[in-house]
Structures are given as C-alpha cells and as structure tokens.
Amino acid sequence: MGGGRRREQGLVMDCASNVKFGYALALTYTRKSFMVLALDLRDFLLRAQVLKLYRQALRIARRAPGHARADLMHMIRQEMENNRNCSDKQRIRFLVSEGKGKLKGLDEMLDMQGH
Secondary structure (H helix, E strand, C coil), X not given: CCEEEEEECCEEEEEEEEHHHCXXXXXXXXXXCEEEEXXXXXXXXXXXXXXHHHHHHHHHXXXXXXXXXXXXXXXXXXXXXXXXXXXXXXXXXXXXXXXXXXXXXXXXXXXXXXX
C-alpha cells in the first residue's frame, strides 16, 4: 500500500505498510528516539483486535454510574497493562476471547440497570 507523513509535536513520522506482502511497519516514538516494529499480517490483525477490545471496554465503562466509572476504567487499564508484554499468540487470542465475554456481560448488566 502506501506511506504517509505526519508532523506531531515537532517530530516527523514516516509511516509505511505493505499488506500485500504480509507485513506492516509501525513506528513508535518517544521524544528523542524511534523504535520500528515489524509485524506480519496475523500479528497486525491480532493487535488490531486487542486495541478494538480496549476501546470498546472504555466506551462501555463510560456508561457505568459515576461512583463506579473510575474504578472500572482503572481495572480495564490495569488488565491491559498486566498482559502488555505477552508474546504468546494463543494466550493473546484466549485473553481477547475472555475479554469479549466479560465485556458482553458488563454491557448487558449496564443495559438492565438502564445505563
């Protein structure tokens, strides 16, 4: 596919991906250094699933009552942080599946409570 150029806080990022050949390059940066991650297509899709689950969890947590919202969002973030360095693809798929189930239960519970 193509590449793009983006300026953010005085840094220039060059992004490139090539799904046709089964890999993508993702640039992660700090203020002074760049780190390039080479992902094959399956890893890229698995990463996208994890990020989608995280975004969905945060959206659903926003519907929780005010007194429980902060704790719920903290718990979601902590769960993601605890498994951040997991590199076992089978375990990641299991965690995503388990997370979807828990999220579905939370969503249904909030619906029943009218939130």
